[in-house]
Amino acid sequence: QLVESGGGVVQPGRSLRLSCAASGFTFSRYTMHWVRQAPGKGLEWVAIISYDGSDKYYADSVKGRFTISRDDSKNTLYLQMNSLRAEDTAVYYCARESDVYTIRGEFDYWGQGTLVTVSS
Amino acid sequence: SYELTQPLSMSVALGQTARITCGGNKIGSKNVHWYQQKPGQAPVLVIYRDSNRPSGIPERFSGSNSGNTATLTISRAQAGDEADYYCQVWDSSTVVFGGGTKVTVL
Numbered sequence: 001q002l003v004e005s006g007g008g009v010v011q012p013g014r015s016l017r018l019s020c021a022a023s024g025f026t027f028s029r030y031t032m033h034w035v036r037q038a039p040g041k042g043l044e045w046v047a048i049i050s051y052d053g054s055d056k057y058y059a060d061s062v063k064g065r066f067t068i069s070r071d072d073s074k075n076t077l078y079l080q081m082n083s084l085r086a087e088d089t090a091v092y093y094c095a096r097e098s099d100v101y102t103i104r105g106e107f108d109y110w111g112q113g114t115l116v117t118v119s120s
Numbered sequence: 121s122y123e124l125t126q127p128l129s130m131s132v133a134l135g136q137t138a139r140i141t142c143g144g145n146k147i148g149s150k151n152v153h154w155y156q157q158k159p160g161q162a163p164v165l166v167i168y169r170d171s172n173r174p175s176g177i178p179e180r181f182s183g184s185n186s187g188n189t190a191t192l193t194i195s196r197a198q199a200g201d202e203a204d205y206y207c208q209v210w211d212s213s214t215v216v217f218g219g220g221t222k223v224t225v226l
Contacts, residue, residue, distance in 0.1 A: 033215065043155070043163065043206050045215035057213045060121075093162055105210030106153050108174065110162040 002094050007114030010084055020077040020094030020111055028052075028072040029100040033107065034079050036090035036116075046092070047079065050103050062088075084118045091115050122211040124218035131224040138194040140221045142207030145188060150209045152190040154183060157204045157220075166205075167192060197225050 006018040020032070034046040047058045047068040056068055067080040077094050092114050095107035125143040132138035142152060152170050155163035165174050167183035170190065180195045194201050202225045207218040 035215075042204075042220040043157075043208075043217045045217060048213075048215070055213075059214065098165075098168060104151065105208070105215040106151070106165075106168055107155075107163075108165055108168075110164075112162055 002096065002109055002111035004092060004094055004111045004114035007092065007116045009117045009119060011120050012085060012118055014084055015080070015082045016084060016116060018079040018081065018092055018094075018114060018116070020079075022075045022077065022096075025096075026100075027070075027075040031097040031103050032068075032070065032077045033095045033097070033105070034068060034077075035093045035095055035107075035110075036088075037093070037113075038087075038090040041090075044090070045105075048103070048105070049077070051097075051101055055103060081116070084116075086118050089116060089118050121214070122209065122216050124207055124209065124216055126205075126207060126218040126221045128219070129222040129224065131226050132194070132197045133226050134199065135196055138197050138201075138223055140192040140194075140205050140207075140223065142190040142192070142218050143188055144190075144209065147188055147190050147209065148186045150185075150211065152183070152185050153208045154181075154192045155206045155208065156201075157206065158202075163206065194223070199225050201225055 003021045049068045065083045069078045094111045096109040098106045098108040154167040157163040170185040171183040182193045204220045
């Protein structure tokens with residue numbers, strides 16, 4: 001199970017940190033992702049962190065502003081979002097890679113999402 | 121950057137077959153995954169690595185991938201299949217989604 005939290009309304013230029021609590025599987029074995037969906041729009045991949053935390057990649061739209069991290073001792077994935085813009089408004093999902101110890105962008109489990117609204 | 125092209129929408133009669141295409145340059149050389157998303161819900165994986173079904177996904181869902189087009193086929197369409205469908209690949213250390221296809225079952 002994946003449960004996101006930390007969403008809310010934030011002013012442009014401010015920061016927010018999202019969390020994704022994992023349970024029911026060995027979190028440290030899996031690569032994890034953040035994917036977002038603006039209201040009425042399609043899915044947009046945001047970031048990935050490998051199972052061991054050594055590899056992190058970002059979409060161009062968030063590079064330099066967002067940081068993905070993980071705390072395996074807490075079974076939790078994070079997304080630190082800085083310098084937020086109106087276009088960052090979206091439901092943010094965390095998603096798990098299908099297989100252990102792999103990085104191939106294939107998601108078998110998703111959380112239910114947390115809504116981030118960037119507005120003054 | 122790599123791009124995936126899907127039709128915005130399509131309709132299928134109840135009990136008939138829907139074929140949703142996903143176009144991309146030499147997509148046949150990549151692994152394509154398909155997700156179903158119903159309103160207000162998180163996406164669900166329905167096909168992985170071109171043509172494999174996760175457990176719990178009906179056999180009515182199938183996939184193929186060749187050349188510049190991948191296809192998700194829904195046979196004997198049911199009302200519950202009405203949803204948005206997204207194709208997705210992994211390219212140059214990034215995840216790429218198609219724009220999504222809204223499927224309406226008539």
